[in-house]
Amino acid sequence: MGPSVGAREAERGARAVLDPVHFDYLAGGAGDERTLTGNEDAFARRRLVPRVLRGPGPVDLTTDLPGVRLAAPVVVAPTAFHRLAHRAGEVATATGVRAAGGLLTVSTMATTAVEEIAATGAALWFQLYLQPDRAFTAAVAARAAAAGCRALVLTVDSPVRGRHARDARHRFTELPAGLVCENLRDADGRVRDLVVDPDLGWDDVAWLGGTTxxxxxxxxxxxxxxxxxxxxxxxxxxxxxxxxxxxxxxAVSTLDALPAVVAAVAGRVPVLLDGGVRSGTDALVALALGADAVMVGRPVLWGLARGGADGVQEALEDLTDGLAHAMALVGAHRPGDLGPDLVTIP
Structure with missing residues (x-):
């Protein structure tokens, strides 16, 4: 399983057109990148055990997630600095997402303002870091809501920042001239630095939920x-x-962590999987192991780098078409028909 030929070709194509410093920022991971590669390896270890003669009929991928109904259980993950990949940045990404009928999670670290992204008409969520200045955090969340974002996605795995060897090798420490994190502008128009909060706790999560x-x-x-x-x-x-x-x-791969999280949640809220999804078959594996939807990040960035909005649309449609095709071949009509009995590790 793992990356399709299309996904590999897209990454090679992006590498060919991007500044090597920027490609390595977008492609790279922390440390020796064991977790980065482990996310894809986890899918490569799985094999499918299809059911036959089930007459599934046309595949229906319709999925309900917080604040939105989607044509397929695929969400674009929050990723920073899209204007490193393409001059139109997040506007091109959102335009491609809208054309594909998808959902974009706008990053706090976007190089385009959320209001400008929303003007494309794409369905949006907004990813947020809780800043030590809680009033500023609440203002950013309110700004996202006013722009029309359908939900907030709070990143909770960053009490400190990861250490990226590729960025250190390139001495990549700041954005090129003219690019800033537009969603970190305060009421005075000043762009604030992102400050991770090592003291973040569950009470802060409840606080944020109470502000929106x-x-x-x-x-x-x-x-x-x-x-x-x-x-x-x-x-x-x-x-x-x-x-x-x-x-x-x-850290454990997300696919390996998924079943225990799904069991703990026990259907009380949706569970999404982010990390390592490179093909429609990968998405099927995640859904079969209990995810309600998947997030995809780098494949969308490679599409953006190669073809702007059209490249994003192509990347998403390739993945969702691949998911529908794989579902038909395992005898499933809807994502809810998928179960862990369809997945094995030889």
Whole structure:
């Protein structure tokens, strides 16, 4: 399983057109990148055991997630600095996502303002870091809501920043001239630095949920005990994620962590998987092991780099078409028909 030929070709194509410093920032992970590669390896270890003669008929991928109904259980993950990949940045990404009928999770670290991204008409969630200045955090969340974002996605796996060897080798420490994190502008127009909060706790999650009417998901959960605590503190969804291998090197792959998290949640809120999904078959494996949807990050960035909005649309449609095709071949009509009996490790 793992990356399709298309995914590999897309990454090679992106490498060919991007500044090597920027490619390595987007592609790289923490430390020796064991977790980065482990996310894909976890899918490569799985094999499918299809059912036959079940007459599944046309495949229906329709999926309900907090604040939105989607044509397929695929969400674009929050990733920073899209204007490193393409001059139109997040606007091109959102345009491609809208054309594909998808959902984009806007990053706090976007190089385009959330209002400008929302003007494309794409369905949006907004990813948020809790800043030590809680009033500023609440203002950013309110700004996202005012722009039309359907939910907040709180990243909780970053009490400190990951250590990236590729960035250190290139001495990549700041954005090129003219690029800033537009969603970190305060009321005075000043762009604030992102400050990770090492003192973040579950009470802060509950506080954020109390400041907004939007659904709140937490992203960065790997331990089933944390999944249970998240539900107890009122979240509306959980994203099983190791930050794409960019935080703790050596962390468990998200696919390997998924079944225990799903068991702990016990259907009380949706569970999404983020990390290592490179094909429709990968998405099917994650859904079969209990995910309600998957997030994809780097494949979308490679499409953006190669073809702007059209490249993003192509990447998403390739993945969702691949998912529908694989579902037909395993005898499933809807994502809910998928179960762990369809997946094995030889």
């Amino acid at each position: 009417s939007l659904p709140l998901l937490v992203k960065g959960v790997l331990h089933p005990a944390d999944a249970g605590l998240a539900v107890e503190h009122g979240v509306d969804g959980i994203v099983v994620s190791n930050h794409g291998g960019r935080q703790l090197d050596g």
